[in-house]
Structure formats: C-alpha cells, structure tokens
Amino acid sequence: MSRFSPIIESFLNTTRESAMSFDPATEVQDFLAFGEFGGVNPSITDSSTYTFLNPEKMEELFDHEIEGCFLYSRHVNPSAKYLADALARMEGGEAAQVMGSGMAAIACTLMQLCSAGDHIVSSRTIYGGSYALMKNLLPRWGITTSFVDATDLDKVRAAITDTTKAIYVETLSNPLLEVNDIKELAALAREHDLKLVVDNTFTPMIFSPLKQGADIVVHSLTKFINGTSDCIGGAVIAGKEFIASLMDINCGPSMLLGPVLDSFRASSILKNLHSLHIRMKKHGENAMFLSKHLKEKGLDIHYPGLPDHPGHALMNATRNDSYGFGGILTLDAGNVERAGQLMNLMQQRKVGYLAVSLGYFKTLFSAPGHSTSSEIPDEEQKAMGLTDGLIRISIGLDNEIHRTAVTIDGCLKDAGLI
Ligand code: PLP
Numbered sequence: 001m002s003r004f005s006p007i008i009e010s011f012l013n014t015t016r017e018s019a020m021s022f023d024p025a026t027e028v029q030d031f032l033a034f035g036e037f038g039g040v041n042p043s044i045t046d047s048s049t050y051t052f053l054n055p056e057k058m059e060e061l062f063d064h065e066i067e068g069c070f071l072y073s074r075h076v077n078p079s080a081k082y083l084a085d086a087l088a089r090m091e092g093g094e095a096a097q098v099m100g101s102g103m104a105a106i107a108c109t110l111m112q113l114c115s116a117g118d119h120i121v122s123s124r125t126i127y128g129g130s131y132a133l134m135k136n137l138l139p140r141w142g143i144t145t146s147f148v149d150a151t152d153l154d155k156v157r158a159a160i161t162d163t164t165k166a167i168y169v170e171t172l173s174n175p176l177l178e179v180n181d182i183k184e185l186a187a188l189a190r191e192h193d194l195k196l197v198v199d200n201t202f203t204p205m206i207f208s209p210l211k212q213g214a215d216i217v218v219h220s221l222t223k224f225i226n227g228t229s230d231c232i233g234g235a236v237i238a239g240k241e242f243i244a245s246l247m248d249i250n251c252g253p254s255m256l257l258g259p260v261l262d263s264f265r266a267s268s269i270l271k272n273l274h275s276l277h278i279r280m281k282k283h284g285e286n287a288m289f290l291s292k293h294l295k296e297k298g299l300d301i302h303y304p305g306l307p308d309h310p311g312h313a314l315m316n317a318t319r320n321d322s323y324g325f326g327g328i329l330t331l332d333a334g335n336v337e338r339a340g341q342l343m344n345l346m347q348q349r350k351v352g353y354l355a356v357s358l359g360y361f362k363t364l365f366s367a368p369g370h371s372t373s374s375e376i377p378d379e380e381q382k383a384m385g386l387t388d389g390l391i392r393i394s395i396g397l398d399n400e401i402h403r404t405a406v407t408i409d410g411c412l413k414d415a416g417l418i
Helices: 006-013 024-029 055-063 078-091 102-113 128-141 153-159 182-191 240-247 253-257 263-273 276-296 312-318 336-348 378-384 401-414
Strands: 095-099 119-123 144-148 164-170 195-199 216-220 234-238 300-302 328-332 352-354 363-366 390-394
Touching: 024 078, 024 276, 078 095, 078 234, 078 263, 095 102, 095 240, 102 128, 102 164, 102 195, 102 216, 102 234, 102 240, 102 253, 119 128, 128 144, 144 153, 153 182, 164 182, 182 195, 234 240, 240 253, 276 300, 276 328, 276 401, 336 352, 336 363, 336 390, 336 401
Parallel strands: 119 144, 119 164, 164 195, 195 216, 352 363
Antiparallel strands: 095 234, 216 234, 300 328, 328 390, 363 390
C-alpha cells in the first residue's frame, strides 16, 4: 500500500512536459516535496537523531548510504535534504549539500579537493573571506594558492603547476563585477585534469556554471537565494560522488568539521527559493535602470548590463537570458571621504542601509576596500583596480526605482559628485 494520500499519488504520477532547454526557475518550480500530512510545504524535521528498526539496519547505514534513511543530523537531515535537492535541480547538478554558511561550503570544498602540498589557482578578484581562506588559513595545512587575473586565460594557464588541483573563480566577481568565461576555464581545467570550482553567489539563475562545464558550484545562500538577510547559509552542488565524499563519516569535511544548516533555516530558505526568479528579474531591472541613469549623469559606474562594461558581451552570450544582469553595481566616488559622505546621505534619506552583504529586498551599500575586501592587501587591491572610493550597491526590490533615482541624485548633489 502506498504511504502517500491519493492526492499526493496523483501529483507524483503526473508527468509534465519538460522544458525545451534548461531553465533554473522551471527546475525549482517542478521540485515537489510534501509535508507529513500532505502539507504543501515539507514538514520540518525537529530531530538530531533517527530511530532504526533493528541494529543490522543501523550497521548497514554506517557502511553505505541507504536512500530515504537518516542517521544523525550533522550528516544530513530531511529538511536540509529538501533544500539541497531543490538547489541541485536549480543548478542542473546531480546532488548538493547545504551548510551553515557560504564560507563553510567553500572551505569544505577546497579541503576535500586538496591535501598538504597541493595548490589552487584562484581569481584575484573574489570575496575577501574566500581570499583570506586561501591566502592565510589553508597554508597552515600546506595548501597554497596563486591569485591571478582569471579573465586572462594565459595567466591562469601559466599559474598551473604539477601540484595544482583546482581553479577557483566567481561567475561575477565580488566586488569588481568581472565576468569569467566558465566554458573556457572548464576546458582548461579538463586539459590539466583539475576541478573548476565556481562561486555563483552573485548570479543564481542568471548563470548555470555546471551546464557550462564547471565541476562544482558553491553558493552563499545568505545573499540572493534567501533574500531576506535573516540568516547565514551555504551550499555545494556537484556530482553525487563529490557530495558523498563531503559527507563521508570517516573523512568528509562537512561531516567532520560539522557546519550543518539548521532544519528550520533550511525550511525557510527553501520557501524563499521559490520566489528567486521573480526577485532576480526585479533586482536586475532596478540595477539596469539606476546604472543607466547614473552613467548619464557622468558618474563612474560599473554594471555588466551596460554595453561599455568589459564583460558585457561575454555575459550576454553565456547567461540564461530571462534573469537580467544581476542586482549589483559599483559607483566610484573618487576617494574614501566622498564615498563615506555619499553613503551617509543615502542612508539618512532612506535609499537603503549602509551595511555589508547583498541580495536583500532593500538596498545595501558599502565601500568594499574598507569592509568586505579589506582582507586583501592595499597593493593587491590597487593592482586589481579596487579603488578607495568604490561603493558597491546591492539594489533592492524598490517598486518605484524612478523615485529612488531622484533621491540618489539629491545625495550626489549634496556630496559634490554632480
Ligand atoms: N561568496 C561571496 C561571493 C560572498 O559575497 C560571500 C559573502 O559576502 C561569501 C561567499 C561568504 O558567504 P557567507 O557569508 O554566507 O559565509
């Protein structure tokens, strides 16, 4: 006899026509998980441990994974598994593991790929925490990293050594918004038998790196995917074998370092994931409007949706085209004092919050050189073009972006920028 009610059975047995081509939003929409009593949301598992019918079954699970059987919530819990399965579908991957933060996802991935003596080639323009992990922490376990301009494939190729195990990039980099050519980087990684790890935090749904040949995608769920700035979370999406290796009870970093995502949070992030496609479109629409508007005022604006952005053509050719060019733009105010003055005014006049992070429904802004990228030494910031006066703006879901633009104009005037 089926363990499901007739209505759930009918859902499960109905096949829908598949989309002609891969669409992340359709994949998320088609992800169905029912609650214990047929609820439209899966039940939240409020348990750290799980019963077994007999000792033999428990022993069997310690030997190998058994579909639908759970052991202990640091390994995986059902609520986390629902979110992981939905994210795997969104990225077009075989499997996923969710974790307590984006940094946990990145650290566990790199620790699983590399051992003492191994080497990583990383883009030099990445989130400051990821940079600090590779530059300062991983060397303590004998793992070293060369940081290069990853938009220049020759530089990436030249940095590869006999001990290199992985290439690490962000699809759209934090904070300089460089666009990386995932297809070309994946080909280079294959040529040298390396794994290409891509942080897709800035561009969920916009880019599908696994579909372009990347081996592993990592996300900070804290940003756009959750979208409500109320929790920290992360995810790794990859082949089944790699995900199983992360969770291995004897030597997997996610099992042994233990950065689990709580089941209540996993459940709330899953609900937010279902509106991600609409939010990404709106963030992109607002960012495009503001970028054009501010550019016309003669300001130094970087946004990959603008034709003069160095990565515009590449992004246009490689993105999933219904989701825009992302919700982040940068404005160079010239120096740190001007940047501070402008951000103060924007906060006082309710454009948004002076805060780190991004992907929130309200606008957030900060000067990365003095905050989220401060881990990167000054001379390296200079070399990569990260200036003192650069402001990163994560545009919110403002319904009247024209009105926001008028308020920003007033702030720019009073800060002496126009
Ligand atoms: N990756 C990127 C691109 C980020 O911007 C961040 C945080 O700002 C992270 C990873 C780290 O994520 P978390 O704060 O969830 O650990």
